[in-house]
Amino acid sequence: MAHSKAVERYFPQGTAREAMEFHRQIPAFRMTPLKNLSRLAKFLGVGGIWVKDEAERLNLGSFKVLGGSFAIYRYIQSRLGTHEPLRFDDLMNPEIRTKLGNIVFAAATDGNHGRGVAWAAKTLGFESVIYVHKLTSEARIAAIQRNGAKVVVVDGTYDDAVRLINEDAQKNGWQVISDTAWEGYTEIPTWVMQGYTTLYAETQQQLAAQGAIKPTHIFMQAGVGSLAASAFGFYAGLFGADRPKMVVVEPDRAACLFRSMEIGDGKPHGFPGNLDTIMAGLACGDPNPIAWEVLADCADAFFSCPDYVAAKGMRVYGVPLSGDPMVVSGESGAVTLGALTFLMEQNEYAPLRERLGINENSYILLVNSERNTDPDEFRQVVWEGGHAVPGEYRKYGNPFQRG
Known part of the structure; x- marks a missing residue:
């Protein structure tokens, strides 16, 4: 959508600059790296994959x-x-x-x-x-x-x-x-979302240093939806109709945004159940209603993923192809990479790839939103092979729903 009243309301011009100017004054504040997974991009058949790695943000392990x-x-x-x-x-x-x-x-x-x-x-x-x-x-x-x-x-x-x-x-x-x-x-929740835009203002500076203007696609994980809304609000505000395509990725046991879009009445809806997912940072049953306004305007697709999609993303980040940097990612940080790998590797998703325009000319932005904030769970997944991809899905299958 070229024009979004929600973006204008919650992310007015100058918001990202104000947030970044404040954050730069914090003692020990440093820009987090934007990592280029060029080998993986070639392996998956896309033009590029960039990962904004928030694992060491102020030594707290997260963008939050x-x-x-x-x-x-x-x-x-x-x-x-x-x-x-x-x-x-x-x-x-x-x-x-x-x-x-x-x-x-x-x-x-x-x-x-x-x-x-x-x-x-x-x-x-x-x-x-x-x-x-x-x-x-x-x-x-x-x-x-x-x-x-x-x-x-x-x-x-x-x-x-x-x-x-x-x-x-x-x-x-x-x-x-x-x-x-x-x-x-x-x-206050609006201010929280606005604070997250520092992440994307940094990303744009880092992309410019690499000679790039913007990603063509953004895959963003979501719990209540505030981080995703900040990304989409920032890029829709900056580029308007030329903004990147935007994809929301959630756990299938806490897919409140997916369910809201599925119901389709324009309102945010809660997700029933105990929200028992390894993606603890995304285990939220009720959407942030102001984030939902932005996502309903700006998101191009919503994915709902089982835990093994996040687990695969953790392993792909942690054991990179030769020449790519390693990324230490927790469960919530890795689900977008897991979703991207399934999307590109499963033949049945060719129509979805075509609908989203993802091909060899696509440049994907991901955010590693957390490091291994639960070391025991991280080792269980990465060392012990926990939450393995089911055999019937390892080549062709149905790892996530789509909407």
């Missing part, structure tokens, strides 16, 4: 800190009643801290978002409380605690944790920094 930190920054601006840019050092100024008072930042998470919020709060000298669902691994919980947060385990799903922390925050006077929206709470 970009959104959480920018949302906290914008919240502080709002609380101080100013639209003027603040330097990172200004936020530590005793006079400003006195005006702000004591703030406890709170978030619900499957791991990475909570870690980013906890890190940003700790770095700025604030307290944080993070709620996680009962399937969150001990490794992810420990990583959040190392960043100074109090962690509460909720007996339920990620969506239950979102609901409960909102209730408890109202009782306790905490400030929720969420990457998903609900009625009456849209401004």
Whole structure:
């Protein structure tokens, strides 16, 4: 779609520049690498594959800190009643801290978002409380605690944790920094999505250094949909009708966006079930409604993938073809590469490849959104061959649904 009111609303001109200017002030902030998998691209029959590798973003293992930190920054601006840019050092100024008072930042998470919020709060000298669902691994919980947060385990799903922390925050006077929206709470999730655009502004600089203008296709993983919406919002805003084709990739056990598109009434819909997938970072049953607005306007396809698609992506990243760089990717980070390999290798998907225009002249952008944030699960998949591709699908089969 050439024109999107949702993109204009949530990603106005100048948003990415403001986010990047803030992030560049953070101590130890570095641009993450854009890796070129040229051998794999040739192997799969496409022109190129670029991977924006977020595994070492501020040594936190995920892109999520970009959104959480920018949302906290914008919240502080709002609380101080100013639209003027603040330097990172200004936020530590005793006079400003006195005006702000004591703030406890709170978030619900499957791991990475909570870690980013906890890190940003700790770095700025604030307290944080993070709620996680009962399937969150001990490794992810420990990583959040190392960043100074109090962690509460909720007996339920990620969506239950979102609901409960909102209730408890109202009782306790905490400030929720969420990457998903609900009625009456849209401004902060918008800031979170806007914070993610730094990732793509960096990508465009790196592509320009390689003599490229833009990717032809973007495959983006999705939980509530905020990261995917930020990618699509950034590129639709930058290139308009000439934007890349955009594909959303979800776990088949938490495919809320796929289901919303399948129902087809233009509204976001929840996904039933216990959301039990190895893609913990994508195990979300309810879409972010403001992200859904962008995705409904901009996405060209939605894929719903079983866990073995993500597991294959992890192994392909971890054991690259000779000459390609290795990428250490967690389950949620690797599902887009897994989906791309199945799409290109399975003959039955030739019509889908043709519909999306993916061929030897295509240049694909992927985002490794996390490193092995759960080391035990990573070893089980990569070392032990966990979640292997079923035999009947190894050559031809039906590894993911499409819509």
